[in-house]
Amino acid sequence: MQYISNYFKLDELGTNVRREVLAGFTTFISMAYILFVNPSVLGASGMDKGAVFTATALASALGCLLMGILAKYPIAIAPGLGVNAFFTYSVVIGMKIPWQTALAGVFVASIIFMIITVFKLREAIINAIPHNLKLAIAAGIGLFIAFIGLHDGGLIVANKSTVVGLGSLNVSTTWLTIFGLIVTAILMTRKVPGAIFIGMVLTSLLGLITGLIHLPSAIISSAPSLHPTFMVALTHVGEINSLQLVVVVLTFLLVTFFDTAGTLVGLAEQAGFMKDNKMPRVGRALLADSSSMLVGSLLGTSPTSAYVESSAGIAVGGRSGLTAVVTGLLFIVGLFFSPLLSVVTSQVTAPALIIVGVLMAQSLKQIDWQQLEIAIPAFLIVLGMPLTYSISDGIALGFIMYPITMIAAGRRKEVHPLMYGLFFVFLIFLWILNVN
Numbered sequence: 001m002q003y004i005s006n007y008f009k010l011d012e013l014g015t016n017v018r019r020e021v022l023a024g025f026t027t028f029i030s031m032a033y034i035l036f037v038n039p040s041v042l043g044a045s046g047m048d049k050g051a052v053f054t055a056t057a058l059a060s061a062l063g064c065l066l067m068g069i070l071a072k073y074p075i076a077i078a079p080g081l082g083v084n085a086f087f088t089y090s091v092v093i094g095m096k097i098p099w100q101t102a103l104a105g106v107f108v109a110s111i112i113f114m115i116i117t118v119f120k121l122r123e124a125i126i127n128a129i130p131h132n133l134k135l136a137i138a139a140g141i142g143l144f145i146a147f148i149g150l151h152d153g154g155l156i157v158a159n160k161s162t163v164v165g166l167g168s169l170n171v172s173t174t175w176l177t178i179f180g181l182i183v184t185a186i187l188m189t190r191k192v193p194g195a196i197f198i199g200m201v202l203t204s205l206l207g208l209i210t211g212l213i214h215l216p217s218a219i220i221s222s223a224p225s226l227h228p229t230f231m232v233a234l235t236h237v238g239e240i241n242s243l244q245l246v247v248v249v250l251t252f253l254l255v256t257f258f259d260t261a262g263t264l265v266g267l268a269e270q271a272g273f274m275k276d277n278k279m280p281r282v283g284r285a286l287l288a289d290s291s292s293m294l295v296g297s298l299l300g301t302s303p304t305s306a307y308v309e310s311s312a313g314i315a316v317g318g319r320s321g322l323t324a325v326v327t328g329l330l331f332i333v334g335l336f337f338s339p340l341l342s343v344v345t346s347q348v349t350a351p352a353l354i355i356v357g358v359l360m361a362q363s364l365k366q367i368d369w370q371q372l373e374i375a376i377p378a379f380l381i382v383l384g385m386p387l388t389y390s391i392s393d394g395i396a397l398g399f400i401m402y403p404i405t406m407i408a409a410g411r412r413k414e415v416h417p418l419m420y421g422l423f424f425v426f427l428i429f430l431w432i433l434n435v436n
Helices: 002-007 017-031 034-043 049-071 083-094 099-118 121-128 131-152 172-189 195-210 243-271 282-299 310-315 321-334 346-366 372-388 391-408 417-435
Strands: 077-079 156-159 163-166 304-306
Touching: 017 195, 017 310, 017 321, 017 346, 034 049, 034 077, 034 083, 049 077, 049 282, 049 304, 049 321, 077 282, 083 099, 083 243, 099 121, 099 243, 099 282, 121 243, 121 282, 121 417, 131 156, 131 243, 131 310, 131 346, 131 372, 131 391, 172 195, 172 346, 195 346, 243 282, 243 304, 243 310, 243 346, 243 391, 243 417, 282 304, 310 321, 310 346, 372 391, 391 417
Parallel strands: none
Antiparallel strands: 077 304, 156 163
16 A cells, blocks of 8 residues: 555645545546447447447556556546547548548557657647646636536526527436535535535435436446457558548547647646646656557547546545546446446536536636737637537637737747647648538
8 A cells, every 4th residue: 555655646745545546436437428428429330339338448447547557647538529429420420431441540540649649749739838728728628517517417408599598497307416516516615525426426326216317237247349349440541541531530630639638738737737837747648648549449449538527536636646547447347337337327427527617617717817819819718618519629719819819919929839830730620620
């Protein structure tokens, strides 16, 4: 136990093994839905859902373990939401590209990722982002995940007249979200340790007692076979031979790059890891991310990325890589106890996401709102993420506007050369998304 404490520098970080384990559990519970959502989304492309389930668990476990052991950050990695939908609905169904070829595209993108990570290009870009925009990214992610929580919990729904509106209180499961939100808010206000985790447990118990959450049909089940998707990406690399597929690879690359970069920066701001506008050991964190993406593509899943739900673990005190290690081990356990995960419904995780959104939005107070050349791009990032339902799209809006407002304010020399480069990258990025 002392070796673990020394390796992860728990005393130095002001934490302990118990708190880190609780944080790991909290993060896992907050993101366990991906074990079921990812097979459902990728299954629509024709992929075997059982194989995708196993690939999702293994890729997530590897990413979390590498992040925890190498980078020593309490940040979890798993197949990204959004990019998996792009994989299925835009690439496979929209462009009529076989899922095997699309998976090969993910593999090629992951190889490029590894190369630019080794040459520290990703690290250089992250360090070039101005402090105010990093704060905006953190706050934007907070609003984004709070919006996800409100929607998943049934409190916010689609509305043809007003785009979105208040959900119906006649829906029984919505009251689970309300109960969880009230309980968690009270516990947080009272500064009860592990408040978010306790809130999720109590909400699950209420759901089981009232019958709103069904009892699992079993406790233990064997892991589905990987055979239908294993190494398919490698055997179809030769099919990446057209401009259309090159665009697909670049889109996988861009979306995953900036989703991960934005999430890492936002979580680092939340946890207080940033030093002199830089994230220590960011190179190792990016290596863990790109490694899991590479392995994940070979196992049979869409690109992996750092997960915003890690903020739930950070919020309950997770500060070291031990949190991510625990989360990774739970993904392996989840392979055999998958029926139990059905108890953790979206109404159970929704209150946690909303509360964490509140915590992350606190970085708004540190942004220099008095200078419009800073305030305008920062605002576009903050508002853009929830309204476009995409971290990378929100970043694109702000990063395109930033050089424009800085030049207009006569401060062009203060803009890092890489930020000018990102201006053009994001213009191309948005063009690609609209063309496809």
